[in-house]
Amino acid sequence: MALVAGRKTFAAGKTLLLRAGVWLGAEAAARGGNGARRFVSQRVLVESDVTAGIATIKFKNPPVNSLSLEFLTEFIICLEKLENDKTYRGLILTSDCPGIFSAGLDLREMCGKNLAHYAEYWRAIQETWLKLYLSNMVLVAAINGASPAGGCLMALSSDYRVLADNPRYRIGLNETLLGIVAPFWFKDVLVNTIGHRAAEHALQLGLLFQPTEALQVGMVDQVVPEDQVQSTALSVMTEWLAIPDHARQLTKSMMRKATADNLIKQREADIQNFVSFVSRDSIQKSLQVYLEKLKQKKH
Numbered sequence: 001m002a003l004v005a006g007r008k009t010f011a012a013g014k015t016l017l018l019r020a021g022v023w024l025g026a027e028a029a030a031r032g033g034n035g036a037r038r039f040v041s042q043r044v045l046v047e048s049d050v051t052a053g054i055a056t057i058k059f060k061n062p063p064v065n066s067l068s069l070e071f072l073t074e075f076i077i078c079l080e081k082l083e084n085d086k087t088y089r090g091l092i093l094t095s096d097c098p099g100i101f102s103a104g105l106d107l108r109e110m111c112g113k114n115l116a117h118y119a120e121y122w123r124a125i126q127e128t129w130l131k132l133y134l135s136n137m138v139l140v141a142a143i144n145g146a147s148p149a150g151g152c153l154m155a156l157s158s159d160y161r162v163l164a165d166n167p168r169y170r171i172g173l174n175e176t177l178l179g180i181v182a183p184f185w186f187k188d189v190l191v192n193t194i195g196h197r198a199a200e201h202a203l204q205l206g207l208l209f210q211p212t213e214a215l216q217v218g219m220v221d222q223v224v225p226e227d228q229v230q231s232t233a234l235s236v237m238t239e240w241l242a243i244p245d246h247a248r249q250l251t252k253s254m255m256r257k258a259t260a261d262n263l264i265k266q267r268e269a270d271i272q273n274f275v276s277f278v279s280r281d282s283i284q285k286s287l288q289v290y291l292e293k294l295k296q297k298k299h
Ligand SMILES: CCCCCCCC/C=C\CC(=O)SCCNC(=O)CCNC(=O)[C@H](O)C(C)(C)COP(=O)(O)OP(=O)(O)OC[C@H]1O[C@@H](n2cnc3c(N)ncnc32)[C@H](O)[C@@H]1OP(=O)(O)O
Pocket: 063, 064, 066, 100, 102, 103, 104, 105, 106, 107, 108, 146, 148, 149, 150, 151, 174, 175, 178, 180, 181, 182, 183, 273, 274, 277, 278, 291, 294, 295, 296, 297, 298
């Protein structure tokens, strides 16, 4: 397996440096006789059923699938590959880490680093969201674990959400609990999903919903026993894939374009806002205290 270092050009005309060792031997791709294909990268597992036109991405960044820059880089490349390969019409997002869908942004990427790093990190977060939110594929989130903040955003950016019925698996935008503010485009996606009043309430209080509450507020579409999450996601996917692609894609775009454009037209300003916000002493302090609390939870 070769190590690859190079530059990947993203849709917005920006480049993200792929660090040596990130895309580790990237594609050990194997094709079975039944049309099943598997791409293996270090932190993102892609399984696909070519015959059905469905791919499954499993997040594999233990212990908590935090959205580190390395994870995001691999994830963006996988999304691009699937998007450009017309074999795939549907994508299921799920986790390979027991009990955790994703812990959201990697707090270590936001603490004690330099300004250029914060800018690179935020660009990768934006890019990931735009790719998910505007995907031509049907996206179903099979949420098999806790899903705070950025983890919740990935789920909300899907077309349909199936959550495992386990009270430990809480989902929501909890940024205020960390002393930080959810960016406007996180807020927009939440408002589009649960409505303005519920979003106002949830965002200010940083609410993390248990499955029954998440279903009630409309943050997820279905709550099912844990062992039925994947099969339910697959049957939902089959239903959605019965709709002609062009009609569904145009409708999705009609529903989502304005929200995505809102970020696209001010991407650079949004990066600058993030950099100046996160580099404030008070914010650095809040993030460090929060990380410390997480670490001490065990002791
Ligand atoms: C003007 C523009 C302004 C923009 C402002 C900034 C906008 C920021 C936007 C988005 C915000 C985010 O996504 S911030 C991340 C929020 N995430 C969380 O609050 C989740 C925190 N984690 C947890 O609650 C729990 O870890 C868990 C429920 C996800 C799992 O619990 P569990 O008990 O299974 O595991 P531990 O808590 O013991 O954690 C294990 C290990 O992982 C470390 N950890 C956890 N979460 C993160 C994280 N998000 N980033 C980095 N590291 C994380 C935790 O510290 C433990 O580490 P150690 O083993 O070293 O102790």
